[in-house]
Amino acid sequence: MNDFAIFWDWLSFGVRWLHVITGIAWIGSSFYFVALDLGLRQRPGLPAGAHGEEWQVHGGGFYHIQKYLVAPAEMPEHLTWFKWESYATWMSGFALLAIVYYAGADLYLIDPNVLDVSAPVAILISLASLGLGWLIYDLLCKSPLGNNDTLLMLVLYAIVVFMAWGYTQLFTGRAAFLHLGAFTATIMSANVFLVIIPNQKIVVADLIAGRKPDPKYGKIAKTRSLHNNYLTLPVLFLMLSNHYPLAFGTQFNWVIASLVFMIGVLIRHYFNTMHARKGNPTWTWLAAGILFIVIMWLSTVPKILTGEPKVSAANGAFIASTHFPAVRDTVLGRCAMCHAAEPGWEGIRQAPKGVILETDAAIAEHAREIYLQAGRSHAMPPGNVTGVTPEERQLLATWFEEARK
Known part of the structure; x- marks a missing residue:
């Protein structure tokens, strides 16, 4: 496996x-x-059927390019097609x-x-x-x-x-x-x-x-x-x-x-x-x-426009925050099955992007990523496979925003 x-x-x-x-x-x-x-550019004296020309310089030399709007009078000996790209x-x-x-x-x-x-x-x-x-x-x-x-x-x-x-x-x-x-x-x-x-x-x-x-x-x-x-x-x-x-x-x-x-x-x-x-x-x-x-x-539109409750304000560091015990429980319950030293989610061999969220210090270290991907957006977990609730997302957002004040 x-x-x-x-x-x-x-x-x-x-x-x-x-x-x-x-x-x-x-x-x-x-x-x-x-x-x-x-x-x-068009100029007098262009070959019959030519729509325009351009001179370009690159790689130590000059290129003289002419375009035939429909086609030249005769089929050229060498024709390069641009399609496989x-x-x-x-x-x-x-x-x-x-x-x-x-x-x-x-x-x-x-x-x-x-x-x-x-x-x-x-x-x-x-x-x-x-x-x-x-x-x-x-x-x-x-x-x-x-x-x-x-x-x-x-x-x-x-x-x-x-x-x-x-x-x-x-x-x-x-x-x-x-x-x-x-x-x-x-x-x-x-x-x-x-x-x-x-x-x-x-x-x-x-x-x-x-x-x-x-x-x-x-x-x-x-x-x-x-x-x-x-x-x-x-x-x-x-x-x-x-x-x-x-x-x-x-x-x-x-x-x-x-x-x-x-x-x-x-x-x-x-x-x-x-x-x-x-x-x-x-x-x-x-x-x-x-x-x-x-x-x-x-x-990051003000949540009043989305019908979600406003974020309250307070001071404190991430781990010292009064919200941290609940945040830790949420992260361990909703995120750590993948973001672990030995992920428990089937098909995931190692923690995505090497982010491991099994300790208080690790959770605090990645507070910004948690805030952006699971608090202010619904990016994580993918497809919300672990069933993070709106209240839990609000908790993560409130925790980060208050601790940063």
Whole structure:
């Protein structure tokens, strides 16, 4: 059993590393080509069919790049395709979803206080939501709405907000954020696999056959690529969010996720505008900063807004606090089965992150983490598997806040 647990832990680590590597490769090529496309310049004397060109300097040399809006007159001898970065990122991400959240559904995916379902049902809901997201997005893009970029993006944002809320009604907060990221990443990768690459293959086939390619295929591919460009930064935030319980483990987590998409769009708008040499919209950074401050406030919003009792005030150190005996009982009863030198929870071989909470000194040492992950948020225990009550969470919050005064 221990050997299998070690193998499974390393498998998770290896797949996570692969996911990060392939994600960097995909994001890098995506950002580069959008920036290149926006920076193209037209001039007299360009070859027939060329839409624009750009000179770049890197690695001790100069690059002269030309773009053909539809296709060159003849098929080039060497053609590099950019697609495997996308496919490998999605496949490794889905593998990680299965290893962590499907195999550990009772711990990481399901919160009985949110939706009490079996692991197979939760997994089916997860899979269905990812597939349904792509179908809805694709139908909207192909509908008359797809001809109006602004209106389409507003409708798509409304869907994202709904999904952010919906996932928090189905899964743990951690899993909800992860699924919103997977929902978006599935759309992005499907854009490459089902639209962008097939359209490019049609253009290549026409060139080989000596036919003039239809420009609509390039236009559609460019639009989907731009969508991917604007969705990338929110997906990165959601990928990293499982390390920050104040993002996913609070009552307004779905609002936080929704605002993250706005921040991502603002930041991409800044860089895309700069790359297109259409100005320097520094206001986007101010707007993004304000939204981030709003997110910080929402993560620790005054509990009067949530209907929870206010925290009283007092002085005292953590161990000397009058609340500490009750806090110790709560931690030992709700947390120490995993955070122990020899964890008693099945499948956990060693204390998560090496945090052991079996002594008064250890509990006091990790007071801040206990406060953030189990007091002010519901991040711990995962899925509330040990049944921490609202009163116990309030106790942990009160203990920390009073002792810090």
